[in-house]
Amino acid sequence: MRTGKSVRKVWYKHMWVYIAGGILLFLATYLIIQGIRCSAAVEAGRERLSTYGAKTATLSYGNMSYVDKGEGEAILSVHGIFGGFDQAYDTCKDFSSDYRIIAPSRFGYLGSDVLGDGTPAEQATAYVELLDELGIDKVYLLATSAGGSVAIRFALDYPERTNGLILYCSAMPYKEKPKSFPEYAGPPTFLCNDFAMFLISPLFEPIMGMESSTIYSMLPVSDRKKGIILDASVTNLDMAKNFDNYSIESLQVPTLVFHAKDDKLANYEDTINAINRFPNCTFIPFETGGHLMTGHSEEIKKAVSEFLLNN
Incomplete structure (x- = not known):
């Protein structure tokens, strides 16, 4: 019992x-x-x-997908991580009534192949080949986030093809050569898939400072995975790893830089430390707005329009 x-x-x-x-x-x-x-x-x-009506250019090394809309002087949009031709075009669409927007998918993103190791220098070379294919001589470069390394590399290597450089909460060069740097600077590979990113999207606000609904502009992540990993393992490290190859002081083109102080992905202090290295630079900071500089679209549009008209 x-x-x-x-x-x-x-x-x-x-x-x-x-x-x-x-x-x-x-x-x-x-x-x-x-x-x-x-x-x-x-x-x-x-x-x-x-x-988006994306097209595909068959270049010497493979394919590059891109959007080509508008007429006039060309803006080459260089997107950030988790991007593609969609993010690249959306960044510049406010200028499509007055300028020709060329918005390619960078290496590994949405239908674009990879040249060699996929370095920023190789990405810049691929852009030149695309511009030659399209019959475009010179462009304004407008880059966001991880795309900043590629745009800066392009402006350094091809000043004769560059009218000006515009950086939105971008990766920035170091003030001095770093003593050490990580081997990987991006999301872990196990998160680089549709379901994992969708599950953690409610954490975007506390971790990245952006609304959870941002996930819908990132999907399908599976079609961007190769580019995400390439950015984390190559693009995002290049200005540290090859510091001596980024002679920012020798830039021959004017630069316009925007950055929000509360950006959780691209450190505002890094921009403050690097900004004096740019020889002809206009810097516009924002107190708030995060990595996407939310709430400042009109200020940004006005400043960019003036920059494009005057350079």
Whole structure:
């Protein structure tokens, strides 16, 4: 015959089994629902990409996907991590009524192949080949985030093809040669897929300072994965690893730099430390706005328009 104590033990044991089972059932249900939502969002993302009218140039090393819209002097848009021709075009679309916007997918993103090791120098060379293909002699470079390394490299290597350099919360050169740097500067590879990024999107605000809805402009992540990993392992490290090859003081083109003080992805202090290295530079800081400089679209549009008109 069981004692009251042994009965309670059995009851507690069963209770914890039920609780654990309930938690597992909840998690399983949650993951299934999120999986369904993610699949729908990825499909919507693919449909969204189809509206850009992207073209493909077959270059010496492979394909490069790009959007080419508008007329007039050309702006070459150099997108950041998790980007592609969509992010590149959306960054510049406010200027499409007055300028020709060339918005390529960088190496590994949305239909673009990789030349060699995929370094910023090789990406700049590929851009020149694309511009030759399109019959464009000179461009304004407008770069965001990780794209800054590539745009700066382009302006240094091809000043004769560059009218001006515009950097939005961009990667910036170091003030002095760093003693050490990481081997990888980006999201872990296990997060570089549609479902993982969709699951963590509610954390975008506390981690990255941007709304969780930003995920919908990043999908499908699976079609950008190679580029994301390339940025994290090559592009984002190049200005540190090859510091001596970035002679910013020798830049021959005017530069316009925007940066928000509360940017959680590109350190504002790095910009402050580097800005004096640019010989002909206008710097416009914002107190708030984060990495996407939210709330400053009119100020940015006005400043960029003046820069484009005067240079």
